[in-house]
Amino acid sequence: MHLQRSHIYGVMGEFGEPEELIHAVEKIRAAGYRRVNAYSPFPVEGLSEALGLKRNMVPFICMLGGLAGGVGGFFFQYWAAAITYPQNIGGRPLNSWPAFIPVTFELTILGASLAAVFGMLALNKLPQPHHPVFNVHRFSHASSDRFFVCIEAKDPKFRLEECARILQEVHAHHITEVSDD
């Protein structure tokens, strides 16, 4: 049986402890599923590895932001103080670079921080008001005391019964179909 993708987002199982979640994710991935995601009320150690998540782009974006802030900040000050609005104060050098360092430093931090936060939000595609997983009634526990795993319908191996069976094998409770609307 192949369900139409427009009707179903995936199958979800619930767990009470983070260790059970990790165990389940490992089992499901070992069975060959790749479009798998887990949901937890706090970052669970070892979950990223179990899901096979690679290094993310946030640090790189952060570095770009820091470079932009620092380099841009320094040359902006240089341009303002030495080129467009030079002030001759007792013949002192216009490019007084040591005096530009504090602002350069602050702008480096500012650029890097803004990039890290907005980069993280953008990569996570947040804000996102609705997502199919919110259709599951018990999913409100994902923000307090329950751990969820979802095998998504986009997975090429996805068969509803198969997925439900594997979730049963890893002792998930409340196995539910996640509708996609």
Next chain:
Amino acid sequence: MSAGQPPFDSPEIRRLTPVIGPGYTYGSVTDKISAIVLTRPTSLGWYIGFLIAFSLMGMMTVAIGWLIIKGTGIWGINIPIGWGFAIVNFVWWIGIGHAGTLISAILFLLNQKWRTSINRFAEAMTLFAVACAGMFPLIHTGRPWMAFYMMPYPSTMGIWPQFRSPLIWDVFAVSTYGTVSLMFWFVGLIPDLATLRDRAVKKPMKIIYGMLSMGWRGSARHWHRYQSAYLLLAGLATPLVLSVHSVISFDFSIAIVPGWHTTIFPPYFVAGAIYSGFAMVLTIAIPLRKAYGLEDFITMRHLDNMAKVMLATGLIVAYGYFMEFFMASYSGNKFDVFLVQQRLHGPYAPFYYALLLCNILIPQLLWSFKMRHNVAVLFFMSIVVNIGMWLERFVIVVISLTRDYVPSAWGRYSPTFWDWATFIGTMGMFVTLIFLFVRVLPAISIAEMRELVAETSEEEK
């Protein structure tokens, strides 16, 4: 420490004073913290406290309104003392903010578990303190509506800010600090806002928390990037917090004024900032845990650790005072020597002795284990240190400016009613914001407490 005490950081001490009370689960920490915001009825005490704080904030509004109508002449400042209360209070407030960032960033990098239950409200305290601080230089300009002149913008006059001036460095340091602190705080709040969204019963609450949480669903892929971003922010905030008070000390130390022009200022200012900040965290934490029954989350271990940080930074500050004396006499610079004499015997000497009493003498009680475990003593101590650190800034600003190089440039300074009204008013604003914060947002990070529960249960296994 008395003779029978177990050693400093033994497992026994940890068992006696854990970072979280026994028997908590993911669900029960969530319930307990979110209940403060969602289900607990607002107590009479909250209304009374809020009313007092809000009245004081009203007084601040009046004081600033009058200032805008009349100008800075209503304050006690005049040449040669152009700085007065505005700068004293600015430095004091911004210093208080530093403990929040220290707790949230530096202790995070050092993997200190005890930071978890205090970081959220310490960060909130940082934001509110920066808000109070930022107002002072703004209104001190006399024409706050022209404050945008300090920002680099393409003006029709073709002028640009003087980037060689510490006062412009200040603008960048403080605004960056405010922005990064806000982001750090908000990023930490996102998972908790999602918790509140899912647990709120009333529709408007669901909508507001829902919008603020931006659709956070605790996805492992999201947590993966979230943790990277949080760690990076902590790493960035650490040098930032050290730079901010250094830059503020440049406002003084770049100037060639006796008592200000010293290289010890940046580290000594940073230590002082952390000192006063931890004092303020204690001032808030002690009533907060009492009022909302959070003794299991903000345990004696937290209070004890904060007292130790206070003691350590207090000693650095004491070293700073000592070095000021030493450098003055060792350099033989007659203006510096004279300034030190003025501190000890001049018209403002009582302030200096009060400062030594508050910042150096009384905090030595914190060496005692008993004192560090006495909540009333700690609360008293935190107030004393706050006063002491305010006096320090008063002494730095006022004594140096009233005793410049030439006797003809000497003067006296005394604050007016409006100085006090503005200062006490900002305290009202600070407390008002704290009151609102504990009422509408979780004062303790719920997600991090769950993590702590997971870690402690793992340790027990």
